[in-house]
Structure formats: C-alpha cells, structure tokens
Amino acid sequence: MSAKVYEIPAVYIAGAACSGCTVSLINTINPSVQNLLVDPVIPGKHISLRFHATIMAGQGEPVMKVLRDTAKEKPGEFVLIIDGGIPTGENGLFCTLGEIGGKEVTMMEMSADLAEKCLAVLAVGTCASYGGIPSGEPNPTQVKPVSDFLKGQGIDKPVVNIPGCPPHPDWIVGTIADILLNGLPTPDKLDEVLRPKAFFGQLIHDNCPRRAYFDAGQFARHTSEPGCLYEIGCKGPYTYADCPTRHWNNGVSWCVGAGAQCIGCVEPDFHDMLAPMFQKIGEPDLDRFKIKTR
C-alpha cells in the first residue's frame, strides 16, 4: 500500500425508502461490501462513505454534523447518494433525518442543501429515480423523484438514476466504478430517463428465455406453468433492464426465472401505470407510458 490513495467523499441519505436498496447493495460480490467500504475500489481511489444511517457507527447530532461539515469542507468534491423519494407534502415534515442544534432537518431541506454543494447526485432505486411505490396514487406525502425535486428548487446538478425495486448491486457498483474511472457519464451514456444504457439499454422481453413461447403463441394461464407470462401480466415487454442475462443474487435466478411475472420495477411508470401487476395491460394504456416501447 505505498501508492497514494485519493479519498472521494460520499454521503448516502434516505428519504421515503425501505432500506431495500441498501440491503441489495450489500449483496454485491465483486467487489464485496468490505472492498467498497475500506479498499480503494478502483486503484488509487477510495470512497470515503461519511454518512449512511444503516451502516455507520455513530448516531445523534454528531452524525448530522458530519453531513453539514462535508458540505462545508468539501464543496464540489463529494458525491451525494439519495435512496428513496423526497416527500414534499406539508413542507417536508413527513420525513426528517435528525436534529442539528435541537432543530429537526427534513429530507427536503437536507437534499437541497447537499445537492447545491455536491459534485453529482446518484439517485439509487426507483423511489429516488421516479417516485416509486410511495408516490403511487394518491401520492399521500407528495413524494417527488430527486431530479424533479432539484429542478423545482432551481438546482442544476448532474443526476444519474439507478432504478430498480431494488436495483441490482452490479448496477449501483458498476455506475460508481464508471464514474471513478471515466468521470461523470456523458449524455450519450444515459437514456432519456437518465439511466445508464449499459444496464438499462435492452428490453427484458428481447432477452427473455421464454421469448420463444411468445413468438410461438404459447401463453401460460397460471404462474408456475411453462409458456410466456404476457397474458397473465408480465411487464417484460415494457421494461428495460438486463435481468434476464445478469440474473440476481450471485446469478442464481430472477423474477421470470422463478416462474413469476416481471412487474417492471425499473420503469418510470412503476407502479401505477404498470398495475395491476398480474393483469395484461390494455393496448390503449400503452400510449400513456413515459417510455415508448420499441
């Protein structure tokens, strides 16, 4: 360990979230979680994870000060990772992160404050990227996706979305590694909803091992049957992700692999437009999708 290691500060805050993104991230294999936390994940570059409420040793006001101090000491240098959407109803009171000087700080305030000063924002998970489940009709807490929220606040910072409910750990780690190696992604590397094309460039349906059934018109009537699951609501034909080739949890399986329908969890239209989850979507509804299927 003689070579100089550069410390890249990062802070990870969670809004209207379920911790599923964190739990998925720590399922990473190569690199392992230990590699991510303590080793230079790319030679010469170590991510110094200064704040992550589920992992960090400390608690209370001292850790809130870490957030404030990072913004003060490392302006333009730190990466802001946001998991969960940002509840904006009731001026943000639906989600507070902790107290500074006896005053509760809302997710809304903290996101705006940190985004203003950070280098770039990674929106991890479908909730942070597009609102996700908590933003489902009638969106009780007025959850906004990170990019919409920042736009509304007049904050112009690069945002990369890594959706998924949860995202595959490779998608998160791969995006971070790409940034460490090549800098922030150029626009051509992202699709129209700011996802890295490297992971979200292909339709699930095009790579599905059950595609031949679809082409032959053989459709399952129940889950656990052979055949294409389209007629019982599989959203693979509208969903862009590499699940069929990457597989989940050390390559063990994936939703359709287990005989279940894809529910389209990486899509901006998840879950209102893609519901009911086990029912085929009517053709007229397709026109209302944010992403047009090829």
Add this chain to the structure above:
Amino acid sequence: MATTVKIDPLTRIEGHMKIEATVDGGEVKDARCAGTLFRGFEIVLKGRDPRDAQRITQRVCGVCPTVHGTAATLNLDSAFGIANKVPDNGRIMRNLILGANYLQSHILHFYHLTALDYVDVTSVADYSGDDPELNSVKDFITRGELAPFAPRYEGDYRFDKVTNQQLVKHYLMALDMRRIAHEMLTLFGGKMPHNAAVVPGGVTEQPTVDKITGFLWRLNRIRHFIDGIYIPDVIKVAKTYPDYFQIGDGPGNFLCYGVFDLDGRSSDYAKRDRLFNQGAVKGLSKLEALDPGKITESVKHSWYEDDDPRRPLEQVTKPAAHKKEGYSWIRSPRYGGEVYEVGPLARWVVSYLSGNKKVKETLEGCISDLGIKIDDLNSVLGRHAARALDTKVVADTMAEWLLELKPGEPVCAAYEIPEESEGMGLVDGPRGALGHWIRIRDRRIDKYQLVVPTTWNGGPKDEKGQYGPMEQALLGTKVQDPANPFELVRIARSFDPCLACSVHTLNFRGEKIASLRVV
C-alpha cells in the same frame, strides 16, 4: 437537575427513528420513541387489485420484506377462501423462503447493526497477523479516514485487543453469510430483496433437485457459522457485558402469532400447527391461547382525534396534529388492553411455556450455559440470545424441510378473486408479530391494514398511561455518561426496530397535518 438526552437519528436500525430520554440523578425518568418517516402504504393500497398487496407490502421494508409477503399471501389466501388448500410443496417453499430471510435478518442485526456498540473496530490498527481481510482494514485505519466507523460513542468498549480483532473478522464473515442467505432464498424466490415467487395459493417456482441441493449446501455453510461463530460470539458479549441481563427489561408480557406452518390443513392461523407457537404470555408465566379479537390500536398519545381503541379493520383515522397529549404518529397496539412485547424473545417465551420440545431443550441448555435465571431473559442480552437461538432452530429445521419437498408435485392452488370478502394474515416475522387485514369490495381493496412488530414495540403511551415496550425498557435505566449514552442505544437496538415497517409514523412536530387523511 433533569437533562434531556436526544438521539436523532438513531442509526444502525431500519429506517428513521428518534429516542428522547429525560435523565435525572443519572436515571431515565421519562422516555419517548418516535419514527420520523411517514409514507402511507395503506392509502396507496386502496382501490388496487388485491393480489398486488403481496408485491406492494414487501416494499414496506427491504430488511424484512419476506414476512410482509408472507403475511400478505396468508391474508389473501384467507380472503380468497384457499387458506387450507395450499399444496405441501407451496407451504414448505414458503417456509424455506421466509426462513432464509430470518437467517439473513438476524445475522445482519447482530453483526452489522448491533456489534459496533460493543466491539472496537479501531483495535485492528494494532493487528499483526496475516489475515488479508484484517490487514486491509488495518490499511484503511492507517490512511486515517475512519468513516463510516467514526464518529461514534467513546468509552465502554470492554473486549481485549485480540477478541476485538477476532470480532471484526466475524463482522466481515457475517457480511458473506447474510449474502449467501439471500442467494439461497433466491433459488426459490427469484430475487432478494422483494421476492417474486410467494403468491396467493402457494409459490410460482418448482422445487427441482439442483435447487434443493444448492439450497442445502448454502444452508450448511450458514449453519456452521451459526454454531461455530454466531452463538459463541453472543455468549462472548454476554460474558463480557453481563450487566446487560439486568438492563432493558420490557413490560414482561409477550405476544407471538407463531410462524412456519407445519400443516396447511387448518384455515385458522391462530390455531394451526407451527414451528413456533401462537400465544400470549402475561408476567413471564401465564400462557393464554392467541385470540386475534383482542388486538386493538389506541391513539391517546398519537396525533389522532381521541377515540376508543379499535380493531384493525375498524380503525377510523382523524388526524389531530395539535393534540396536546400527542407525541407520535405511531399508534399503540394493545392485546386485551395491555402492553405486550413482540420479537424473538416473545417467540421463545411463548413457545417455551407452550411446551414446544425443540424450544424447551435449546432454551434450557442456553440458560444453563450462561448461568442465568429465566427472568434474566427479559433484558438487552435476553433479546440477543433469543435471536441467536431463533437463528439456530430455524436453520436446523430448514434442513429437514428441504428433504420433504416433492419435485414434480403441485406448488400452487387455483383461486378466484371474490366479489366481496375479508381476510386476516397473522405470522411472526424476524422482529415479531405481524398482522395484515383486508376487506375486498368489487374485487378491489377497500381497506388494507397492517399492525407491525415495531408498532407493537415502538408505540407511545396509551389512554391508561401505559408506556410502549421500548419506552418501558428505557425507563429506570442508569446512564453512566449522558454524552455517550451507550445504555440507551443498546436497549433500543436490542429490539431490532424497523421503522419503515411501523408505517403510521411521522415526527414530533407535525403542524399543518390536519388536512391529511392518514389510514
């Protein structure tokens, strides 16, 4: 003079939580627990296809999604009239899927959420051995940026250097073990977090010999870890911090819905044969049969208009943000009007008093190894011990279930969504008693209600002035150093709180909420 100790955020738990304790003369005289995130899942669920509840409620919590998926499917099975029709393969695979997440959740809780309260990571700075993983931690410490392992409370770390280093190594090994538990789950569940395979009627996946074998050998690795490392480490903590058998005693009443169906023929979840038994225990001694009709939620100190305690499907929600007595958006679930603790300790006490043979033998062995009395289990260390024993019994039994699977036989029963119906799904998750209730009208969800473990444990005072279980555990605690109140965080974390699960929560303020309809 009384001082207020505020811990906000309480970290290394699932979600957003705050603890407030009034300390006078070195002792906690008043305590408040509250969640600081509200999402409103039950509002989002209204009007949807009932089947979507299985997918949506898993997203309540990414640490224990599996038990929400299980409770939701039991709930839907009962509403669809097929609770007694799930084929054995389906029942067993559901058990294996839920069991795998039990192992994941408990290992994660002890090592990654709890251990840093007892283990000093910085001891690795002096490491002189040749373990590559510990040496990479040493390099990390030498470089000087200690986040996320600093800042932290300073003071009461009692292990010697070598034991500390060994426990850091186990923290790292445990990261692999919990990951492998998810891999194992994925063999049958499709993916984790948020599995795809558990559905009304059974599961979607077929048990095949390759999956059964792959599951078994992942399980065997984890069982070696549980027997050889996890349980011995819990004993090390118990022997080094023995005062924590006298710290953090809760209400002494324990509630368990039972978990892991051994027989799918009874439609009554309160009575069917389960690995861990259903029941309610009062004062650590008197066992009663579980009666779901006794479950109510109170709102006296929650920000809702005063109302009588109501049963889950009868809850009417009228927010009252400026209510003087209110200090939390968590309701206060009560059983027969009284305060009950839920979780692994409750599960073990209920099964022990039910005469459950496996539990009795294991628990009596543990009590004698630790040289404690059964009453000492009502404590911080008692909760950790129960969680470790839980892990062992679940893992050992899973190995037996695997061999009961019959490749080629049915995994799922057929069903129709009824026009109108009601359902209830009761099951114990890693963190305790979880109930889902549903009312269906016009084949859609008319009302969906969840009463979750952290609502039981983390709720506020009720109309009788009875504190919630976590608050009771904090009350009377002697705090050595209010600047580093180790006692309070060790007590709170021993409950393994899951705040995302206690869906009804908001923060202490909550002005201007009055217009909101919270279910």
